[in-house]
Amino acid sequence: MINIMRADIYRMSKTKGMLLFWLFTAFTYIISIASKGYGGITIGATFDIPKNVNVDIGQLAMNSTFYYFLIMPVFCIITSEFSEHTIKNTISSSVSKRLYFMSKFLFSILYSTFSFMLANFGYYAANRLINGRKYSSAPADFAKAFFTQLPMFIAVISALTMFAFLLRKGALYNAVTISAPIVGLMIVQVLMSINSDKELLKKLSGLGEKLLYYHVEVMSQKIVLDPSDSYINNCYIICAAVIVLSFIIGYFSFTKRELN
Amino acid sequence: MRETILQTVGLTKRYRKFTALDNADMTVYRGDIYGLIGRNGAGKTTAMKIVTGLTEPTEGSYSIFGKSGQAAQSEKRRIGCLIENPAFFGNLTAYQNLKYYCYQKGITDMEQIDKVLALVNLSDVKNKKFRKFSLGMKQRLGIAFALLDSPDLIILDEPINGLDPIGISELRETFHRLNRENNITFIISSHILSELYAVANRFLFIDKGKVLKEVTKQELDLECSRCLVVRTNDTKKTAMLIESRQGIEDYKIINSEEVRIYDETAKPDEINKMLIGENVGIFGIYESGVSLEDYFKQLIGEEN
Numbered sequence: 001m002i003n004i005m006r007a008d009i010y011r012m013s014k015t016k017g018m019l020l021f022w023l024f025t026a027f028t029y030i031i032s033i034a035s036k037g038y039g040g041i042t043i044g045a046t047f048d049i050p051k052n053v054n055v056d057i058g059q060l061a062m063n064s065t066f067y068y069f070l071i072m073p074v075f076c077i078i079t080s081e082f083s084e085h086t087i088k089n090t091i092s093s094s095v096s097k098r099l100y101f102m103s104k105f106l107f108s109i110l111y112s113t114f115s116f117m118l119a120n121f122g123y124y125a126a127n128r129l130i131n132g133r134k135y136s137s138a139p140a141d142f143a144k145a146f147f148t149q150l151p152m153f154i155a156v157i158s159a160l161t162m163f164a165f166l167l168r169k170g171a172l173y174n175a176v177t178i179s180a181p182i183v184g185l186m187i188v189q190v191l192m193s194i195n196s197d198k199e200l201l202k203k204l205s206g207l208g209e210k211l212l213y214y215h216v217e218v219m220s221q222k223i224v225l226d227p228s229d230s231y232i233n234n235c236y237i238i239c240a241a242v243i244v245l246s247f248i249i250g251y252f253s254f255t256k257r258e259l260n
Numbered sequence: 261m262r263e264t265i266l267q268t269v270g271l272t273k274r275y276r277k278f279t280a281l282d283n284a285d286m287t288v289y290r291g292d293i294y295g296l297i298g299r300n301g302a303g304k305t306t307a308m309k310i311v312t313g314l315t316e317p318t319e320g321s322y323s324i325f326g327k328s329g330q331a332a333q334s335e336k337r338r339i340g341c342l343i344e345n346p347a348f349f350g351n352l353t354a355y356q357n358l359k360y361y362c363y364q365k366g367i368t369d370m371e372q373i374d375k376v377l378a379l380v381n382l383s384d385v386k387n388k389k390f391r392k393f394s395l396g397m398k399q400r401l402g403i404a405f406a407l408l409d410s411p412d413l414i415i416l417d418e419p420i421n422g423l424d425p426i427g428i429s430e431l432r433e434t435f436h437r438l439n440r441e442n443n444i445t446f447i448i449s450s451h452i453l454s455e456l457y458a459v460a461n462r463f464l465f466i467d468k469g470k471v472l473k474e475v476t477k478q479e480l481d482l483e484c485s486r487c488l489v490v491r492t493n494d495t496k497k498t499a500m501l502i503e504s505r506q507g508i509e510d511y512k513i514i515n516s517e518e519v520r521i522y523d524e525t526a527k528p529d530e531i532n533k534m535l536i537g538e539n540v541g542i543f544g545i546y547e548s549g550v551s552l553e554d555y556f557k558q559l560i561g562e563e564n
């Protein structure tokens with residue numbers, strides 16, 4: 001397992017795909033620091049961020065942008081092995097499918113989480129250096145907000161990893177992962193738009209409203225800005241379920257299916 | 261007794277209604293260069309994919325280095341493979357690709373990369389990106405990858421595809437040298453019979469998923485070589501006369517009606533006259549001998 005991870009660290013150091021991750025991240029953060037504001041990619045599920053919130057915390061609340069950025073490291077680590085067919089080399093002469101899956105799943109989470117942490121704390125340091133204390137929070141406050149949000153992103157990375165093993169083809173992986181939050185929001189909107197006196201339809205409409213709070217965009221915002229203990233607990237239960245399900249689905253879809 | 265490196269028993273692979281490999285038995289011994297001969301889609305790659313763990317058999321079993329099931333997984337490090345087309349990361353150079361696999365296999369001596377690249381004549385282009393390689397260069401890098409971990413068994417699927425004649429000849433020499441000096445066992449598949457004949461010492465003929473025949477090179481030579489076929493009603497008397505009167509020792513009694521004479525000096529008219537004089541009933545005397553291609557065609561024909 002360690003050997004596979006060492007090999008992947010070497011390959012990632014030579015892969016330009018990760019440059020895109022850092023370019024997009026830097027671009028987002030440069031705008032944030034220069035404008036002393038916060039921003040990112042949203043699909044309209046976000047709520048307004050209160051004006052008294054510090055720039056760095058506001059930017060943390062916009063971290064759903066990282067859902068899209070994190071597609072890249074998972075793509076580089078897993079999908080490229082399928083699209084270049086190099087996976088055959090490893091499975092045929094080094095390790096079993098089981099060990100391969102576990103190594104890649106773990107490495108995807110560790111590598112992407114490390115990149116995510118480095119980006120966020122790098123941003124915090126740069127913002128504090130350039131814009132001063134007036135526009136930044138205390139290190140402990142920022143760290144607390146970040147680590148409260150982190151499990152959600154580990155779940156996101158796990159889900160992306162599962163999609164990589166499930167879909168295998170690069171174009172399909174990109175299409176599904178990029179559109180997943182949009183499709184999720186569309187379903188929520190359809191449910192919420194139900195306007196009827198019938199009990200079942202009323203329940204469905206209520207379910208849509210509840211689901212909205214657990215959409216990746218809203219969750220990343222609400223965990224940072226407006227967290228209640230019960231909400232955070234619910235979020236963590238969902239995250240744990242996503243991680244476990246992603247592992248199980250990814251594992252069986254990879255080990256039981258033929259390698260072409 | 262020679263050590264058995266690979267043994268398959270009733271290996272079968274079905275894809276819904278299509279049977280890619282049907283009840284295949286094969287035995288590969290240490291030091292063999294074992295050639296899998298068959299047309300495209302005969303089942304060669306399927307057999308190789310099963311023994312390398314890329315796919316699971318529907319029925320049957322196999323053992324590698326005497327171990328089967330999960331225990332066989334631990335022997336994977338002793339196998340070097342090139343299955344189907346050589347696949348590497350296009351954005352990495354030849355050296356970087358092999359370095360990646362060195363890390364993955366836990367090889368610490370990076371000089372091994374230069375050694376295997378030199379073996380396949382890729383030292384000059386080791387810093388060239390894989391996506392810029394020609395088909396022949398890709399094929400040679402695939403072979404270098406198979407050699408990387410100093411394996412005991414090398415499995416190569418159509419390794420000479422895309423190589424020029426000089427490249428094929430150099431590769432043949434490399435296989436022979438590794439087999440002779442390092443006692444490495446090879447399993448090589450190809451549909452180019454003449455090339456496989458030039459390199460292998462045992463052969464497995466396969467068609468439509470079924471094993472047709474497993475022969476040594478000597479047996480194959482015997483079956484394909486030019487000879488004089490003498491068909492009589494008394495093969496023992498015929499053999500005795502050929503030996504005592506004609507002084508021919510290089511012959512073989514094939515069955516109760518057929519004697520084959522491999523001695524090129526044998527004269528059909530003289531043998532005919534001699535056998536008639538000794539009251540041996542003659543059904544026919546004729547020259548025979550087939551090329552490897554014709555032999556394979558005959559095998560397929562018999563099966564069909």
